[in-house]
Amino acid sequence: MNIQTAITMTASETALVDAYTAQLGELPGDGAVLSARDALLNALKTEGLPTRRIESWHYSDLRALLRSVPAFDTAAFAEGVEPLAAGSSVVRVLNGKADVSGAPEGIHIRRYGESLVEGVAAADLVERGTDDAIGRINGTFVRDGFEIEIPAETVLEQPLELQLVQSAGQSHSRFPVTFGAKSKAVVIERHLSVNDAPSLVSVVSDLIIDEGAEITWIILQQQGSADSHFGQVNFDLGADAKLRIFVINAGGKLVRQEVHGVTTGEGADFQMRGINLLGDESHTDVTFTLGHDVPHTTSTEIIRNVVLNRAKGVFQGQIRVAPDAQKTDARMACNTLLLSDDADFSAKPELEIFADDVQCGHGATVIDLNPMHLYYLMARGIPEAKARTMLVNAFVDEIVEELEDEAIIEPLEAIIAAWLEKHA
């Protein structure tokens, strides 16, 4: 090995490179997959992790923030849990190993490990751009996940839960999912940790949503307080298709969730809702880009953040409207409840509009709890701590209620209430 490194590597960068060497024999894939992995690792090696000088990482200097990388722990044991919503179908990835048992009838699903072994996955293992640190890390180390196809006109009556449980070490998974024309499904991508041991988890989901499909994709991240979590969803939204993405962050020490999409067919509608519950010394970044590439497409994003203690949060939202994408309607809002003097939140909206007949808007607010609301609740005998919790709950529950399915709303509200009980 005689590769010229352009930078002095940090401990984490060294750990990633060493982990690759150590894991080489374990990572599935044919020659094409191996060279794709090599190329991604090489990019990591020569450029290092992104710093604040890279614009898309300006508020989350990954090189400085990722202090350590846990070694792979093949002996670690993780067990599945009950699904979030009663009645869901569940397929699990336990410490990075996928198992398709539990998949519902009527869909095609196989382990992503098989796609790697066959080599068809090699085409997936490319970076989105030179700032795609998540794509690089994930592509270098990806071991498993699920390749899923929901056939056209298929309606999943119950949610499909992709349950990822991590107990220690690292896991890197990938979910290429194709939703056929006019299919309907609710997918819950759920990340759990069963202990406080540090782990590093990366997930990349590539969603293709065909004409007229109606899909809800919920990302519920509840990893441990020492964990790093890097998630990325890439989607391609066809004509008259509807995609709703809910991102709920209620855990992790260092979290970056990216959502990148394009509308490729007229009549497409994209909705994103985010709830970030940020406490302790965590750093959580939600970065979103959407290209309205064709005329007559719509999107709305609403992000609600509750920031406590010394937590830091970031929301970056970029909406691009292509030159011929007339009649685009795009709205973005980021509302933050900053509940501690040491808490910090950065919001960066970006609009790049190259068409003239469009409606685009964005807004960001940062507030404390309304003292009049607090006084009113207390004047009815509700103790201050409880009154605060009720008001914070109200701020985020409004978003959860939009899911309109009690089987999902109730457990989510319980998770939010429990988080607030613990942190507020």
Place this chain on the structure above:
Amino acid sequence: MLEIKNLHARIAEDGTEIIRGLNLTVKAGEVAAIMGPNGSGKSTLSYILSGREDYEVTEGDILYNGESILELDASERAAKGIFLAFQYPVEIPGVATMQFLKVAMNEQRKYRGEEELTTPEFMRRVKEAAAELKISPEMLKRPLNVGFSGGEKKRAEILQMALLQPQLCVLDETDSGLDIDALKIVADGVNALRSPDRAVIVITHYQRLLEYIVPDSVHVLYKGQVIKSGDKSLALDLEANGYADIIGAAA
């Protein structure tokens, strides 16, 4: 039941003194009306009684059942039985009215060492009290006070009072913004709560409410002091002659 002694209080933020040596005693079973021109400190007094933090007491004391309440926060005062019906009830989006009622009732019970209400018992009480006040179930399904008309908000305040069964009720201009039918409903709600072990303080600009809630005593507040006290005839006198004579006599 309530004894306010030489109370001085100011706005915490800018130090403006609003209450300047106020004395007032209200006995159990009594309905006391507090009247006075705009800016005399009526609403401030109600906020101070209920424990709003924007005001500071600089001198004097408030005794409730013989004990000072100055060190208690708003929720503790409420749990001990002090209730303020707000002049402007606060709209709180995202907090369901029923959830709010249940939490308030049960938190007060917890504070007093009583068992929490079961859900059926809670529902029964709300249904009964709501029917008395002509509050529709649809209203109770909305977030707290959100989208309520002025009259609905005032009725919702009286509903809370009926459910929480306080010992000392302070009504801050509950008559403002009410038409005559709504006024009667609200007054009936208050009268239903009159009892020998409960006291009511009615803050109002007008004699009209006092035709429906007949007071035992009437006190005129001016520049943060009670400058005259009397029986219900004092309210009639004020209605007929205005405040000028009394203010002139006190000056």
